[in-house]
Amino acid sequence: MTRILSTREEFGRTLVRLGEMSRDVVVLDADLSSSTCTRMFADRFADRFFNMGISEQDMICTAAGMSLAGKIAFACSFAVFVTGRCWEQIRQSVALPGCNVNIVGTHGGITVGQDGASHQALEDIAVMRAIPSMTVIVPADAVETRKAVEAAAWYDGPVYLRLTREKLPIIYPDEKRFRIGVGTLVRDGSDVTLCGIGLMLHQALEAAALLQTEGISARVLDLATVKPLDEDLVWRCATETGCVVTAEEHSIIGGLGDAVGEVLLRRHPVPMERIGVRDAFGRSGSPQDLLEYFELTPAAIAEAARRAIRRKAS
Amino acid sequence: MRHDAQSPRIRDPEQLREIARQMRVSIVRMIHHARSGHPGGSLSCTDILTCLYFAEMQHYPFQPYWPARDRFVLSKGHAAPALYAVLKHSGYITQRDLDRLRQLGSILQGHPDSRRCPGVEASTGSLGQGLSVAHGMALAIRTLPRRPRVYVVLGDGEVQEGQVWEAAMSAAHYGTDNLCAFVDSNGLQIDGEVGRIMGVEPLVDKFQAFGWNAMEIDGHSIEAILGALDRARAFSGKPTAIVARTIKGKGVPLFENQVKWHGKCPNDDELALALRALGEP
Numbered sequence: 001m002t003r004i005l006s007t008r009e010e011f012g013r014t015l016v017r018l019g020e021m022s023r024d025v026v027v028l029d030a031d032l033s034s035s036t037c038t039r040m041f042a043d044r045f046a047d048r049f050f051n052m053g054i055s056e057q058d059m060i061c062t063a064a065g066m067s068l069a070g071k072i073a074f075a076c077s078f079a080v081f082v083t084g085r086c087w088e089q090i091r092q093s094v095a096l097p098g099c100n101v102n103i104v105g106t107h108g109g110i111t112v113g114q115d116g117a118s119h120q121a122l123e124d125i126a127v128m129r130a131i132p133s134m135t136v137i138v139p140a141d142a143v144e145t146r147k148a149v150e151a152a153a154w155y156d157g158p159v160y161l162r163l164t165r166e167k168l169p170i171i172y173p174d175e176k177r178f179r180i181g182v183g184t185l186v187r188d189g190s191d192v193t194l195c196g197i198g199l200m201l202h203q204a205l206e207a208a209a210l211l212q213t214e215g216i217s218a219r220v221l222d223l224a225t226v227k228p229l230d231e232d233l234v235w236r237c238a239t240e241t242g243c244v245v246t247a248e249e250h251s252i253i254g255g256l257g258d259a260v261g262e263v264l265l266r267r268h269p270v271p272m273e274r275i276g277v278r279d280a281f282g283r284s285g286s287p288q289d290l291l292e293y294f295e296l297t298p299a300a301i302a303e304a305a306r307r308a309i310r311r312k313a314s
Numbered sequence: 315m316r317h318d319a320q321s322p323r324i325r326d327p328e329q330l331r332e333i334a335r336q337m338r339v340s341i342v343r344m345i346h347h348a349r350s351g352h353p354g355g356s357l358s359c360t361d362i363l364t365c366l367y368f369a370e371m372q373h374y375p376f377q378p379y380w381p382a383r384d385r386f387v388l389s390k391g392h393a394a395p396a397l398y399a400v401l402k403h404s405g406y407i408t409q410r411d412l413d414r415l416r417q418l419g420s421i422l423q424g425h426p427d428s429r430r431c432p433g434v435e436a437s438t439g440s441l442g443q444g445l446s447v448a449h450g451m452a453l454a455i456r457t458l459p460r461r462p463r464v465y466v467v468l469g470d471g472e473v474q475e476g477q478v479w480e481a482a483m484s485a486a487h488y489g490t491d492n493l494c495a496f497v498d499s500n501g502l503q504i505d506g507e508v509g510r511i512m513g514v515e516p517l518v519d520k521f522q523a524f525g526w527n528a529m530e531i532d533g534h535s536i537e538a539i540l541g542a543l544d545r546a547r548a549f550s551g552k553p554t555a556i557v558a559r560t561i562k563g564k565g566v567p568l569f570e571n572q573v574k575w576h577g578k579c580p581n582d583d584e585l586a587l588a589l590r591a592l593g594e595p
Contacts, residue, residue, distance in 0.1 A: 053483070068435065097437040
C-alpha cells in the first residue's frame with residue numbers, strides 16, 4: 001500500500017528542522033502561512049518568521065535584504081503570486097546580487113482545482129528558468145521535497161521550489177540522495193524515455209505500466225531539477241531509447257519540455273513529444289477532471305509515447 | 315592608512331562641506347569621462363551621502379564585510395556616481411576604478427552592483443525596491459549587540475512605485491527603528507516636475523500616516539542633515555523618514571533644476587563650466 005503525503009506539510013516540517021539546525025534560517029510569507037505550511041515554522045520560531053501581509057514584492061526584497069545580511073531566507077506564497085507578482089523584484093534584488101533566497105511556490109499547476117485560472121500557476125517554471133543563475137526544482141513526493149528543501153537551504157544562490165496543493169504518493173525511500181542538477185532514473189526501459197516532474201512523474205510511471213501491457217518498455221526519469229537540467233542523463237537516455245516524452249503540469253511553453261528539447265536539439269535530436277497545457281489558462285474544476293480536460297493523464301502520456309516510437313521507426 | 319582604520323567621524327560642517335564639494339567634482343568628472351550617467355540626481359543627494367559616510371555611519375572601508383557595520387542602500391540606483399564618489403573618498407575604491415565607470419569589466423556598473431563592488435550593499439537600478447531590501451537588512455541585524463543601523467536614499471519620483479508604500483507599511487509594523495530613509499526630494503523626474511507627472515505630496519504626512527517618525531529638512535544644509543540623523547538615532551519604536559528638500563544638479567548652476575540634466579553627459583565646455591562653478595582651478 002503506497003503512502004500518500006502532502007509535500008506542503010513535509011516542506012513545513014523540514015523548515016522547522018532547518019530552523020533547529022541553524023539560527024540563520026528565516027521564513028517570510030505573504031498571508032498564506034496556513035496554506036503554504038510555514039505556520040509550523042512560525043509557531044516554533046516566532047522571532048524568525050515574518051508575515052509580510054499581502055505584498056509579495058515587499059516580501060521578496062525584504063528576504064533579499066536579510067540574505068545580504070547573512071540569513072538563509074525562505075519566501076513563500078502560492079506559485080502564481082510568488083513568481084509572477086514580483087518577477088522583476090526576483091530578477092533585480094535576488095538573482096542579480098546572487099542572494100541566498102529560496103522562493104517557494106506552493107499550489108503550482110492545474111490541480112489547484114476549483115479556485116480556477118487566477119490561482120493556477122502554469123507559467124512559473126518558464127519565467128523562473130529565464131532568470132540567469134536561478135535554480136528551479138519541482139519535487140515529486142514528500143521525501144524528495146524534504147531533500148530538495150534541505151539542498152536549497154545550504155545552496156548559496158537563488159532557488160525556486162515548486163510544490164503542489166495535492167498530496168502525492170511516496171515513491172522514494174527515506175535514504176534517497178538528492179543533488180541539485182542530478183536527475184533520477186526511476187524505472188528502466190529501452191523503447192522510449194518518459195521525463196516527468198512533480199505530479200506528472202506519477203502519471204508517467206502509470207503510463208509506463210500501461211505501455212508494458214502492450215509490450216513497450218518505457219524508461220522513466222525524474223528531472224526534478226529543471227534548471228540546471230541533468231543534460232548528460234537526458235542525452236544518454238535519448239541515445240539509448242531513441243525517443244523522448246516530457247510530462248509537466250505547466251504550459252508547454254518554456255517548461256520542462258522546452259528544457260529537454262533544448263538539450264536534444266543541441267546534442268542528440270530524436271523524436272520528442274511534449275505533454276503539458278497547450279498555451280491556455282486553467283479553469284475551475286476538480287483536480288481529476290482538470291487533468292483529464294487538459295490531457296495530463298497516463299493515457300495521454302502513453303499515446304504520446306506510441307507517437308514518438310512510430311516517428312522513430314519512420 | 316592603517317588597514318583596520320575606521321572611516322573618520324567628522325562633525326565639523328566646514329570640513330564636511332569641503333568633502334561634499336570634492337565629491338561633486340568627482341561626480342561631474344566621472345560622468346564626463348564615462349560619456350554617460352546621471353548628474354542631476356547624483357548632485358542632489360551628495361550632501362546626504364557625505365554626512366552618512368563621513369559623520370554618521372560606523373564602517374571600515376578596509377573591512378567592507380564587517381558584520382556589525384552600518385549599511386547604506388542607494389535605492390535610487392541611477393545616482394550611482396554619488397555612491398561611487400563617496401566610496402572613493404572614504405577609501406573603498408580608487409580613482410582608477412572611477413576612471414573605468416560603465417566600461418566592460420569595470421566593478422562600477424551603470425547602476426550599483428553589490429556583487430562587483432566592495433561597499434555597495436545592494437544591487438539597485440530598478441526603482442522602488444531599495445526600501446524593502448534595507449528593511450530586510452535592518453530586521454536581520456537588529457539583534458546584533460551594537461544594533462547596527464541601515465540608511466537608504468529614495469528619489470521623490472521613486473516613491474510613485476507602490477512597493478515603497480508596502481515597505482513603509484511593513485517597517486512601521488515591525489517597529490524597525492534602526493532603519494532610516496531619506497527621500498531626496500528634488501522635485502524633478504525624467505519626464506518633468508514630479509507634481510505634474512504624478513503628485514507624491516504631502517510626503518511627511520504620508521510617512522507619518524504610515525506610522526513613521528517623519529521630518530522635513532533642507533537637504534543641502536549639513537547642519538540640518540546632521541541634526542536629523544541625531545534625532546533619527548535617538549528615536550525608538552518607529553523607523554525614521556527624512557524628507558530632504560534638494561535641488562537637482564546642486565552646485566553646478568548650469569545643471570540646477572533642469573530636467574534635461576537628469577541623464578545627460580556634459581561635453582568638454584560644460585565640464586569646464588561645472589568645475590569652475592565647483593571652485594576647481
